[in-house]
Amino acid sequence: DTGVSQDPRHKITKRGQNVTFRCDPISEHNRLYWYRQTLGQGPEFLTYFQNEAQLEKSRLLSDRFSAERPKGSFSTLEIQRTEQGDSAMYLCASSFEGETQPQHFGDGTRLSIL
Amino acid sequence: AQSVSQHNHHVILSEAASLELGCNYSYGGTVNLFWYVQYPGQHLQLLLKYFSGDPLVKGIKGFEAEFIKSKFSFNLRKPSVQWSDTAEYFCAVRQGSSNTGKLIFGQGTTLQVKP
Numbered sequence: 012d013t014g015v016s017q018d019p020r021h022k023i024t025k026r027g028q029n030v031t032f033r034c035d036p037i038s039e040h041n042r043l044y045w046y047r048q049t050l051g052q053g054p055e056f057l058t059y060f061q062n063e064a065q066l067e068k069s070r071l072l073s074d075r076f077s078a079e080r081p082k083g084s085f086s087t088l089e090i091q092r093t094e095q096g097d098s099a100m101y102l103c104a105s106s107f108e109g110e111t112q113p114q115h116f117g118d119g120t121r122l123s124i125l
Numbered sequence: 126a127q128s129v130s131q132h133n134h135h136v137i138l139s140e141a142a143s144l145e146l147g148c149n150y151s152y153g154g155t156v157n158l159f160w161y162v163q164y165p166g167q168h169l170q171l172l173l174k175y176f177s178g179d180p181l182v183k184g185i186k187g188f189e190a191e192f193i194k195s196k197f198s199f200n201l202r203k204p205s206v207q208w209s210d211t212a213e214y215f216c217a218v219r220q221g222s223s224n225t226g227k228l229i230f231g232q233g234t235t236l237q238v239k240p
Contacts (some may be wrong), residue, residue, distance in 0.1 A: 042226055053215050053230030111176050115171040
């Protein structure tokens with residue numbers, strides 16, 4: 012299966028710790044997206060990249076959140092000084108450029124803050 | 126701000142019943158519309174999409190949706206559901222006139238089909 016891959020699948024950490032998630036998109040896709048999903052809600056947009064450029068960031072992405080895509084392939088999402096409210100499923104998606112191109116989602120990383 | 130509203134949070138149907146899930150959005154300009162499905166234990170998958178042209182779009186597994194611009198709606202339908210359609214369904218909107226990649230999702234509808 013050459014879909015979007017996310018690692019780890021689950022992360023449990025104590026409040027105040029830093030965490031980093033990785034996303035490997037479908038290899039031909041030049042766009043990569045991060046979303047956050049909490050229980051009973053739909054995914055909320057966080058940010059997206061076209062190649063290595065971060066083109067859009069949501070106001071949800073506080074200063075504690077940073078995302079990178081250094082070589083235009085995989086991406087990392089780091090959360091510093093985690094808080095209880097950061098507990099969520101973090102989803103990654105990728106697509107070709109173009110408004111008609113659908114986004115393909117990974118399985119997500121579930122973050123639990125103790 | 127744009128928003129997407131899905132009216133039904135939890136729907137329970139018997140097999141062979143007809144399905145209609147409501148979706149309304151708040152953006153007045155050109156929109157791209159999507160329905161995604163998430164089967165238990167799986168990732169989000171695209172069910173169907175609308176960009177332009179015929180407002181009645183057909184997707185996978187016998188699903189269809191109708192874009193009604195005057196009602197800002199994009200309701201999902203299936204004439205006869207199966208047990209395997211048990212899943213969570215998400216409507217999503219993208220602002221069509223910009224180059225943004227951002228999708229705005231509704232809160233989702235959980236569909237339970239009883240055999």
